[in-house]
Amino acid sequence: MDTIVGIINYIVFFAITAGTYGILSLGLNIQWGYTGLFNIGIAGFYALGAYTAALVSGPPPGAWDGRIFGGFELPFLVGLLAAAVVCGVVALLVGIPTLRLRADYLAIATIGIAETIRLVLKNESWLTNGVWGLQQIPSPLYGPIHRGISRFLSGHPGLPLWLHDLISKSYNWFYLLLVLGILLTLYLIMQRLVRSPWGRVIKAIREDEDAAAMSGKNTFSFKLQALVLGAMIMGIGGGLYAHYARFISPASFKPLYGTFLIWVMLILGGSGNNKGAILGSFVVWGIWAGTDFLTGYFPFTATQAASLRIIIIAILLEVILLWRPQGLLQREKPPLGDIPKNKS
């Protein structure tokens, strides 16, 4: 029974993480999948969202903290909203100088902003507590739910041990529902959006920007909007991570996790398809977790195993690019109902 409880707890943990990545992947899908914007600074927006949410909703600096600012203990949703807004503003600042130029410039600038954010998190201790990071970030409704669980357990002393274990960790089920709820909501909003007139313009820009500009669309403005929107969604993903992990530091946001894995998720799932974005995040996170077990069977050191896992994911990316660039799910064909019929 113990192993089954362990597996269930692992699956819940797995799904929370994959769901968070699904949100990031949806954000990237608006930028890359639908508009064709090459953002490789996802890690930066992810970290920025996490830190913003933690500073807005977290506790004030403790006695041992180096920081002197932040910790307003505002509600969870306010923190998420702030994370989205801050990420949106930063995306705006990155987009303005680069979106009129070739894709390369946006790519370089997004890597630059991600690196700059990382340096600020590491060096500005007054705000971020430097390498020690932010601690005791509250998980939403943790207190009431945990009290309920304890009351239930003390009221039912005769429970078998495995059931006791399972129930005592059931807060994570609540968090999973929360993440999946937000993921679903964002998915539905994105589906509406990409089928709206706005969505048709960004898809037109992806296919042929000059043609879209010729038909009178201000392509710069639409690209900027898509970049900002995607970054805001990434910020929400970062906020959800902070509230689940309850502790964040600059080391939590290596360029690999934040950026590369999300890219592989989106490309494998199928860029330009929101279902693909979510599917990809679960599949790639599954592969990533699977390689952890796999490398455990070989006599590698921990750093060697970590390197090997990244090499596997890098090869996976190249294989997809060479042999199945469209990913698992293809772009959605526009339904015929989208085309206005002539009333003749």
Added chain:
Amino acid sequence: MQMLSRIPQLLVYGVISGSILSLGGIGVSLTYSILGFSNFAHGDIMALGAYIALGLFALFTGLGIPNTSFGPLSFGFGFILSFILAMGLTALAVILLDRFLFKRLRRSSSIILMMSSIGVALGLRNVLQFFWGPQPHYYIEKIQLAIVIPGVGVRIKPDQVFIIIVAIASVGLVHYFLQHTKMGKAMRATADNMALARVTGINTERVILWTWVIGAALAATAGILAGIENKFITPELGWQMLLSIFASVVLGGLGNPYGAILGGMIIGLSEEVSTAFISTGYKPAVAFIIMIIMLLVKPTGLLGKRR
């Protein structure tokens, strides 16, 4: 005033780091102008070169090839031999990469190539980390005394003079190659207009091959010189410099190798001088801010052509 008195010394450091950035930048610039994409693996190709040299040097030392220091330098024949062979082997590795990967993606959009280069970047870095580990490795563990230049009072080590001389010589060779050899002229023609170059009978695949060879050899040079300057190498060596290299290339004008040299010098100098005023940790951010300002003022860069 304390800060200002450090500036002459920081300028010297700036020239050294600018030399290394310039050599890295030339490769990025050539790849961009001939193959049409920003190669995010360039930093890790630099690291690859630095590690190949490390491996060869260990091998040669084991074989008993002498490494008696040349004059005041901290290294001798064995190391120079490793240096030169590492340039060739890095070029060979990059040619193989082109054959198996980039060549097959030649018809894809530049963004697909960029993405694939990011995969290569992470793959290469972790191959290095797999074999050598994340800890620093030293070429030569020997403390070298700096020479004080009389009058100005700045200090410079003989190894640092070597770095600057190698950089100047490499830039000179690249200039000669581009301006005075047939392949160099073909390369410039291909950069201008690949279709037109092909029509005039230029073998563009050969041009691409040479682009990789020169870019990779210079990347290896930059990586090894960075190893000499820092005293150690890690698998992150190239990645840590990549943002500054891209900033240099954009500042000088993406696609123009001379711009990369100028941009590299300006970024190198600004990064070092900035440490008189702000935390040294912010060097890459300084490069980034300069790049963003350049993009706002003149996106084609200092030496860029108007499109």
